[in-house]
Amino acid sequence: MPAALLVAWLGACGRVGYDAVGDGGGGGLTLSYPTARVDAILDVTAVALLPTVTGGEPGFAIAPALPRGLVFERGTGIIAGVPTELVDEVAYTVTATTPTATARFTLTITALPGSAA
Numbered sequence: 292m293p294a295a296l297l298v299a300w301l302g303a304c305g306r307v308g309y310d311a312v313g314d315g316g317g318g319g320l321t322l323s324y325p326t327a328r329v330d331a332i333l334d335v336t337a338v339a340l341l342p343t344v345t346g347g348e349p350g351f352a353i354a355p356a357l358p359r360g361l362v363f364e365r366g367t368g369i370i371a372g373v374p375t376e377l378v379d380e381v382a383y384t385v386t387a388t389t390p391t392a393t394a395r396f397t398l399t400i401t402a403l404p405g406s407a408a
Contacts (some may be wrong), residue, residue, distance in 0.1 A: 306388040319346035320392035322385065327398055331338060332376050332405040334360075342385070342396070349387035349394070357383065366403070374402035 297309060313391060323343045338361065342351075351368040358367035380401050387394045 320349060320387060320389055320394040321345045322349075322387040322394035322396045324370075324385070324396055324398055327396070328401045329398065331400070331402040333377060333402050334373060334375055335405070336402070337373050340370040340398075341386070344368070344387055344394075346394075346403060347387075347389040347392060349389045349392075352386045352388070354384055354386075355381070358400070360402075361400075370398075374400070376402065377404070378402045 321344065324340050325343070326340070329338055329340070349368075351363070351365050353363045353370075357363050357370065358374050358376035358378045358381075361370060361372040362386075363370055368387065370385075378400055380399055383398050383400060385396045385398060387396075
C-alpha cells in the first residue's frame with residue numbers, strides 16, 4: 292500500500308524545491324519522495340517526509356547518516372524531525388530493499404541558520 296508525502300513547515304520560511312530524482316530499481320519496486328530537496332532553518336523547520344513505495348513492502352536504509360535532529364525510520368522510510376546540525380546541500384540516498392528488488396531515491400537536505408521571520 293503506497294504511503295503519501297507530507298512536508299510540514301511549522302513556523303518556518305524555508306523553501307522546498309521539486310527536483311524529482313529517483314531510481315525505480317529492478318523487479319517492479321519503486322521508491323519516491325515527491326520532493327527531492329529540503330531547505331530548512333536550523334532549530335526551526337519541522338520536516339516530515341513519507342515515501343511512496345510500489346511493488347512490495349521493503350526495509351529501508353539511508354546513507355550518509357542524517358544530521359542531528361532528523362530521524363530516519365528504517366521500517367517505513369519516514370524522515371522526520373527538526374534539524375539541529377548544520378548541513379549545506381548534502382545528498383542522501385534512501386534505499387528500499389525486498390528479497391527480490393532494490394530501489395533508490397536521492398534527497399538533498401540543507402539546514403542553515405536563519406530566522407522564521
